[in-house]
Ligand SMILES: Nc1ncnc2c1ncn2[C@@H]1O[C@H](COP(=O)(O)OP(=O)(O)OP(=O)(O)O)[C@@H](O)[C@H]1O
């Protein structure tokens with residue numbers, strides 16, 4: 001079937017127009033209509049009056065201007081897809097392509113095209129956008145929540161699985177958990193799932209990855225949660241680089257309301273990409289001095305990167321109060337940060353992960369761990385804007401649960 005996409009090219013460089021026109025010539029069954037704008041002001045006028053299928057926007061180093069352009073363009077014509085066009089050396093040779101890509105996502109771009117524009121890249125971009133157009137309207141941008149530490153075994157996976165599951169019960173099919181603990185993913189086992197497909201399949205298919213394919217690669221859990229499982233082994237894990245992770249995350253945010261990411265305890269480029277794209281980063285620690293020292297250095301790294309504090313939350317996990325243990329105030333003093341949530345030691349969490357049934361599915365939200373999880377979920381970005389804010393909405397209470405026996409507090 002003949003396609004007639006309306007393409008607006010936004011660039012002061014006339015050579016880009018020629019590149020796109022040449023690339024389009026080689027694409028079968030496509031009769032694109034091209035318009036040009038040499039600056040953002042002209043482009044906004046064009047977008048408002050002409051409502052193109054997509055705008056190919058040449059990136060420059062003024063990311064603030066790009067962001068205001070993207071904001072204005074999406075108000076003027078929400079159906080127009082914005083794709084950033086960039087040269088690999090845009091920010092100089094020492095800045096990687098994935099860093100450029102992340103900046104573009106932050107500025108509100110939805111896809112990418114490298115210069116010089118090739119027929120294959122342009123065709124794949126149009127294919128992704130076409131498939132997106134035939135799907136029912138998706139949420140514009142879901143929120144990304146990651147769990148980070150530079151020390152192993154502090155409870156990242158436990159918290160990621162339980163919070164994601166708790167939220168999925170409330171919003172079935174709208175929450176995705178990505179097991180980004182690349183070499184040692186445990187989320188599938190904590191959920192008693194046996195995934196045939198993993199994050200590696202998403203990465204291998206990165207060029208034709210779209211919302212339909214992403215949902216096919218994710219495994220559904222009985223709670224309503226979807227899981228994009230970790231690679232099967234270290235060899236497959238090595239295929240996941242920061243650019244691939246950024247692409248998967250960007251797409252995931254377009255088709256899920258919440259995307260949770262469990263991570264591996266190491267600050268590498270993949271982890272940096274995850275943090276960069278996170279609306280909320282849970283920094284998980286314990287009241288054990290060596291672990292706290294590690295957290296102090298992680299916080300220092302985040303500060304030096306200028307990572308905003310309001311996107312961070314400090315979680316003190318596996319806490320028990322006994323003589324000689326550091327209490328939450330001591331921990332806050334050592335970190336020079338408030339502790340936002342204290343998760344008590346609860347042996348049922350360990351049992352739950354052994355049997356593959358998240359503890360949150362059986363917990364009341366009125367006290368203990370269930371209450372802490374409830375408060376952590378209530379503190380997620382945009383959660384109030386979602387429907388059904390009723391307290392017992394996070395987890396459906398079992399018919400014989402304590403929740404029903406107790407009168408809820410007013
Ligand atoms: N609040 C808690 N109370 C009791 N046990 C807990 C708690 N949180 C986590 N655990 C247990 O601690 C162990 C480590 O937890 P988990 O695997 O979630 O840590 P992690 O940070 O993901 O580890 P890694 O860095 O290796 O990925 C698990 O056995 C888990 O059941």
Ligand SMILES: [Mg+2]
Pocket residue numbers: 156157158181186262263
């Ligand atoms: Mg883990």
